[in-house]
């Protein structure tokens with residue numbers, strides 16, 4: 660079933676003609692961190708067969724951004740061939756789903772979407788995000804940045820949309836709308852963090868999720 664959903668555009672960039680695929684063997688199910696703070700569980704549905712080192716780097720980069728909002732992540736692999744036992748169960752309120760996919764190359768002259776989240780603006784909820792791994796890889800190439808790091812930051816951006824339940828963007832921080840190669844190269848302090856206001860909103864949203872009905 661689909662609810663009224665808004666397609667949220669993550670970012671835009673000018674593409675180069677070259678793309679890079681990242682296809683290797685999936686990694687294993689990874690338990691999440693334990694300790695103080697708010698916890699969020701992310702189920703991954705990786706249709707791109709990320710190499711283990713790329714997956715690991717992605718997770719680290721995502722965790723680093725979410726940590727700026729005081730949120731710790733746990734990962735559950737529902738990747739093909741590596742499905743955790745809990746994958747058939749419905750998503751809990753404290754869980755999100757992340758799809759990693761590729762798209763066939765299209766127009767490379769303008770801005771493209773790196774990913775999107777489905778959010779219900781009425782009750783400000785969302786549970787499914789999609790990232791286009793090949794596009795992220797191209798942006799990483801253009802920016803001369805580590806691909807897993809860019810990928811993880813893109814994932815964090817979408818998690819922000821899902822938790823906040825909005826497609827809105829910020830002029831600064833990880834929730835800004837446009838990520839150009841030049842923007843990434845400048846790597847300004849705070850670019851890969853939630854703003855203090857967003858951090859408070861994320862914590863409230865996650866707390867609300869965890870205390871709501873299952």
Ligand SMILES: [Zn+2]
Pocket residue numbers: 667668669670816820826827828834835836
């Ligand atoms: Zn966005």
